[in-house]
Amino acid sequence: MRSTRPEHKRWSVLSAPLVRTSLWLLGIALVCVWLADLQIRSTAPWSELARFGRGLIQPDFATFDTAIVALTRTLAFAFTGVGAAAVLGMGLALIFHYRVVRIFCAFVRSIHELFWALIFLQFFGLHPITGVLAIALPYAATFGRVYSEILEEGDRGAVEALSAHSGLISIFWYARVPDLWAHLTSYTSYRFECGMRSSAVLGFVGMPTLGFYLESSYAEGQYGEVGMILLIFLITIGSLRLWLRPKLVVLYLLAAPFLLGAGLPIVWGNATRFFTVDIIPSPLRNGEGVAGLASWLGDLLLYQALPGIGTTLVLTQIALVGTGIVALLTFPLISRLFVDRFRQVPGHGLLIIGRSVPEYLLAYILLQLWGPSMLPAAVALVIHNGAIIGHLIGRQSSTLRLRPDVVGGFNCYTYEVVPRLYRSFLSFLLYRWEIIMRETAILGILGITTLGFYVDSAIQELRFDRALVLIFITALLNIGVDSLARTIRWQLRLRTTPAKLEAV
Amino acid sequence: MKFFWRAFALNLLLILHVHAGVLVFTAIPDEDESKLKERFGPMSEYLSKTLDIEVRYVPVKSYAAAVSAFRNGQVQLAWFGALSGVQARSTVLNSQALAQGVEDQAFWTYLIAHKSTGLKAGDVIDKSMRGMTMTFGSKSSTSGRLIPEFYLTERFGESPDKVFERVGYSGNHSRTLRLVESGSYDIGAINYAVWERELAAGNIDTDEVKVIWKTPAYPNYQWSIRGDVDGQFGAGFSDKVKAALLAMDDPKLLQSFARSAFIPAQNSDYAPIKRTAKQVGLID
Numbered sequence: 001m002r003s004t005r006p007e008h009k010r011w012s013v014l015s016a017p018l019v020r021t022s023l024w025l026l027g028i029a030l031v032c033v034w035l036a037d038l039q040i041r042s043t044a045p046w047s048e049l050a051r052f053g054r055g056l057i058q059p060d061f062a063t064f065d066t067a068i069v070a071l072t073r074t075l076a077f078a079f080t081g082v083g084a085a086a087v088l089g090m091g092l093a094l095i096f097h098y099r100v101v102r103i104f105c106a107f108v109r110s111i112h113e114l115f116w117a118l119i120f121l122q123f124f125g126l127h128p129i130t131g132v133l134a135i136a137l138p139y140a141a142t143f144g145r146v147y148s149e150i151l152e153e154g155d156r157g158a159v160e161a162l163s164a165h166s167g168l169i170s171i172f173w174y175a176r177v178p179d180l181w182a183h184l185t186s187y188t189s190y191r192f193e194c195g196m197r198s199s200a201v202l203g204f205v206g207m208p209t210l211g212f213y214l215e216s217s218y219a220e221g222q223y224g225e226v227g228m229i230l231l232i233f234l235i236t237i238g239s240l241r242l243w244l245r246p247k248l249v250v251l252y253l254l255a256a257p258f259l260l261g262a263g264l265p266i267v268w269g270n271a272t273r274f275f276t277v278d279i280i281p282s283p284l285r286n287g288e289g290v291a292g293l294a295s296w297l298g299d300l301l302l303y304q305a306l307p308g309i310g311t312t313l314v315l316t317q318i319a320l321v322g323t324g325i326v327a328l329l330t331f332p333l334i335s336r337l338f339v340d341r342f343r344q345v346p347g348h349g350l351l352i353i354g355r356s357v358p359e360y361l362l363a364y365i366l367l368q369l370w371g372p373s374m375l376p377a378a379v380a381l382v383i384h385n386g387a388i389i390g391h392l393i394g395r396q397s398s399t400l401r402l403r404p405d406v407v408g409g410f411n412c413y414t415y416e417v418v419p420r421l422y423r424s425f426l427s428f429l430l431y432r433w434e435i436i437m438r439e440t441a442i443l444g445i446l447g448i449t450t451l452g453f454y455v456d457s458a459i460q461e462l463r464f465d466r467a468l469v470l471i472f473i474t475a476l477l478n479i480g481v482d483s484l485a486r487t488i489r490w491q492l493r494l495r496t497t498p499a500k501l502e503a504v
Numbered sequence: 505m506k507f508f509w510r511a512f513a514l515n516l517l518l519i520l521h522v523h524a525g526v527l528v529f530t531a532i533p534d535e536d537e538s539k540l541k542e543r544f545g546p547m548s549e550y551l552s553k554t555l556d557i558e559v560r561y562v563p564v565k566s567y568a569a570a571v572s573a574f575r576n577g578q579v580q581l582a583w584f585g586a587l588s589g590v591q592a593r594s595t596v597l598n599s600q601a602l603a604q605g606v607e608d609q610a611f612w613t614y615l616i617a618h619k620s621t622g623l624k625a626g627d628v629i630d631k632s633m634r635g636m637t638m639t640f641g642s643k644s645s646t647s648g649r650l651i652p653e654f655y656l657t658e659r660f661g662e663s664p665d666k667v668f669e670r671v672g673y674s675g676n677h678s679r680t681l682r683l684v685e686s687g688s689y690d691i692g693a694i695n696y697a698v699w700e701r702e703l704a705a706g707n708i709d710t711d712e713v714k715v716i717w718k719t720p721a722y723p724n725y726q727w728s729i730r731g732d733v734d735g736q737f738g739a740g741f742s743d744k745v746k747a748a749l750l751a752m753d754d755p756k757l758l759q760s761f762a763r764s765a766f767i768p769a770q771n772s773d774y775a776p777i778k779r780t781a782k783q784v785g786l787i788d
Contacts, residue, residue, distance in 0.1 A: 041637070041687075041688050041689075048686070121572060122572055122576075123576070125572065125573055125576045125578040126562065126564070126569070126573065126578065127578075204565065205565055205566075205569070206564055206565040206566075206569055212565070215565070216536075216538070219536060219537070219675070219676075219678070219679060220536045220538060220678075221682075264528060264562060264573070264578040264579070265578065267577045267578065269577075270576045270577070282788055286788070371683075371688035371689075372670065372672050372688065372689075447672055447673060456643070457643055459568050460566065460567060460568045460642070460643040460644045461568075461643070461644065461786055461787070462568060462571060462572075462591055462595075463788075
């Protein structure tokens, strides 16, 4: 059938800002795919994957008691870290209107918790405080920003009704918090779920959490044990709503500090040494002066930072677009519009698994199965983030009201549902841009040459001066992407705030 | 809000709690953790019995973590590779190498290759490996990285990351073996003692992976102790530890180290390693 639309109108959709932005992102990602190394290296990737799959289906419970201790530690680190972060974050939210606080928070947040852990390890060593602070610091900065946004959006009626003599704290506590309580707690409990993932992953650098045992079992090919560990982790996260009750949280918070494990004693002199010696650029320490510093910095930027930034950007853009595609493909699985309640169950299961398993862990597993290239990292990022966004827009789609005479199936998906969800889809995706990049950088620790690879190398060589410069560069890159994403969101008038976006 | 604060305060209290009086030791995680447990569990019992104090082994996840723990005084004794030992002792005043295995006086690294490469064993490094993929062990391993990187660089006149299409760091020797055996990497550098032990145990499929070159000998692993232990545990403590290490004769324990006996070592034994590490650019 011939279209009756005039030619220019048929194509005009391509110039719509939302579509144009999407096409740009897609185009950049395609160039990145061309640049990237996405081969499967190992000669028998699928037989190994099958062995791994069998381990998942037949978990081995022989070391169940060790895993339960590790799970307890994982919960303890998450509760202590996120609890401290919530308190600090609330404080930060109250003074968030100061520019310096905002910049401070953006900076602290842009450094991944594993990087924080690697820094604290240098002077607190294998002491629980390393893990607690590694979670608490970046989480506090995030809480600061999001709490302040929640407060901004709240109704100020109650505040204006109060006497002019009321103090700042009592205004906050009696007039603001009750009104926003539900919103604050739902966001905080979402972040607690993130904290569980962070806590588990901290095991990879030596904290006694699930990641510690998972790494050992995995490296030795004990897939049954890996299956058991993953299973109890998934059950714990999947059943969060059942056991994370407001009254019980008090109990958990009180108990958590006692369950962190002893670790090794702190030697305070190490902190002083770290700040006064270790992180001073080596040419300055060795008295080579400014000239030495310049060539040191030049080499560092040219041979480590630049290649690292390149790989990080390439992988980020591929993962971003892949995430979008996976989200758009998976959300119908849990949407009332396409599947009835009963048949949503497997879809929900799939997305819960996808978003519960940390991408670091997924990348680690896939990397061992497929050999070293960007592919395992990209797939891990896409699965995890795609499942999160798929879940969010899936839920949103269920609230859409369609006309009673709408045609179902594929046409409904392409011409009705996706266009109507596209604005929020894109804003979710842009919001996760920075998160994906932060995660991409950290995956370098596993051996993909993103910035984290060079940071890890510097730390392995005990060159903390270099490590810190590279972490600083990673942070700046993150802040850059974050503000770019914000500009795009603003230009497209996608004004949804992260607080609303994240509360799953 | 109050309970948040209370939990937070309790936290701090607990975290600042410090305990001492226990000899804590660690080791570089150069092999699978179950292997390390088999080795260092009995080791800590042995030390505890011989020295008559509480001894604790702390497992770590990376070579750098072992070095940092030693440097930071959280452990007093450690089983290091040559390079990690040099790194660790250079940061702790009066720390010393106490003992090494008989085999550590002359240690080797094997270059191993997957069968698909078609590489054959030889007396020199086969230049046709240019353009293949290669995995080292840990980034700061002596046998898994420093020594093979040194000889590869010497042979090709440029560093491995320029010679090979891809250079990876598996993390430890057990993993290097598996990665080359499975063909994920064409070539790997592995500690000869690990290879020989796994070979004897029948854990290597020699149809898939072969030794293609052996480095010249170099000094490797050693027990190192911090300089301040005598102050902490009483005069003569480091001599006592040294005597205990040298007196180890339980065949099972020795076998878990893949060593026949332990002999005295000193810092100067590792001077060549320090020079090599400087040449390769791993230390300043």
